[in-house]
Amino acid sequence: MKVVVSCINFIRAKGVKHRQFQEFLSELESAHGDMLYYTEVRWLSRGRVLRRLYELLPESNSFLHSQNKTVPELIDPEWKWHLAYLTDMAEMLNSFNLQLQGQGKLICDMYSRIKAFEVKLELLLGQVKKHSLSAENPVVPFPAEKCVEALEMLKAEFGVRFRELHVYAKEIRLFQNLFVADIDKAQPSYQFELAELQNCDVLKDAFKPNSLIDFYAALPNDTYPNIRKHAMKMSTLFGSTYICEQTFSHMKLLKTPVRSRLTDASVFETGSD
Structure with a gap:
C-alpha cells in the first residue's frame, strides 16, 4: 500500500x-x-x-x-x-x-450480512489453499502461504469483532421472525406470548419481514409486553456508524459560512429555517 x-x-x-x-x-x-x-x-x-x-x-x-x-x-x-x-x-x-450502511438497517439484517461474509471468507480460504485462484503457468507462483496467513488473520479478527452477535444469535432470530421461532427453546417469559402470536391468523397475515418496526409497533402492549420489549431492544441496537456519519453531515451543512456571520440577513435566514 x-x-x-x-x-x-x-x-x-x-x-x-x-x-x-x-x-x-x-x-x-x-x-x-x-x-x-x-x-x-x-x-x-x-x-x-x-x-x-x-x-x-x-x-x-x-x-x-x-x-x-x-x-x-x-x-x-x-x-x-x-x-x-x-x-x-x-x-x-x-x-x-x-x-451495513444506509437507513433502516436492523440488527437482524446486519447479522445476516456478517454471517454471509464469514462464509465467503471460509470459501476463499479454501480456494487459496487449493491454488484454484492462480493462473495457468504463471511467471511467478501465486503467494498462497502469505495470502492464507492474511485471510486467517482477517477471519480471526471477524471472530473477535462480532463475537457478541453470535452470542445473541437466538435473540436476533427471534426478533427477525416470531412465527418460525421454536416455542420450546424460547425463554419462559416469551413462550405464552409466542403461543398466542403464532396461532393468530390476523397477525400472520400482517407480518412482513421488510417492515418489522411497523409490525411490532402494531402489537397490543397488554397482550405482548415481553415481545415488544425484546423488539425495542433489538431495533435500537446501534449496529452501524451510518447514523453518526449522517449526523456529522447534517452538522457540517448547518455550519455554513453564512450562519457564522452575524449580519441582519444571515440572522433572518437562520430564523426562517
Whole structure:
C-alpha cells in the first residue's frame, strides 16, 4: 500500500505532472482518464484507488519512467500478485461495508450480512489453499502461504469483532421472525406470548419481514409486553456508524459560512429555517 500511495502522490501532488499524466492516458486511449486520489480517512477510497492503479499499471509504470522515477515493484511479478490480492480483498470489504450502511438497517439484517461474509471468507480460504485462484503457468507462483496467513488473520479478527452477535444469535432470530421461532427453546417469559402470536391468523397475515418496526409497533402492549420489549431492544441496537456519519453531515451543512456571520440577513435566514 505504501508503494501505491507513493506512486499516486508523485502523479497527483503537482498540477503539472497530473495534467501530463492525463494527457498521456488520453494519447494512449486508456480506459481511464485519470488516477484516483487516495484519502486515508475514508476506507472506501482504498479499494477504488487500488483497482484504478491495478488497471492502469502499465501506463503508470511508463509515465513514471518518463519522469525519471523508477519503481521496481511495478514490474515485479510477485508484487503484482500481492497488489491483485489486496485489490480484491479491499473491494470485498468495501462491498460488505456498504451492505451495513444506509437507513433502516436492523440488527437482524446486519447479522445476516456478517454471517454471509464469514462464509465467503471460509470459501476463499479454501480456494487459496487449493491454488484454484492462480493462473495457468504463471511467471511467478501465486503467494498462497502469505495470502492464507492474511485471510486467517482477517477471519480471526471477524471472530473477535462480532463475537457478541453470535452470542445473541437466538435473540436476533427471534426478533427477525416470531412465527418460525421454536416455542420450546424460547425463554419462559416469551413462550405464552409466542403461543398466542403464532396461532393468530390476523397477525400472520400482517407480518412482513421488510417492515418489522411497523409490525411490532402494531402489537397490543397488554397482550405482548415481553415481545415488544425484546423488539425495542433489538431495533435500537446501534449496529452501524451510518447514523453518526449522517449526523456529522447534517452538522457540517448547518455550519455554513453564512450562519457564522452575524449580519441582519444571515440572522433572518437562520430564523426562517
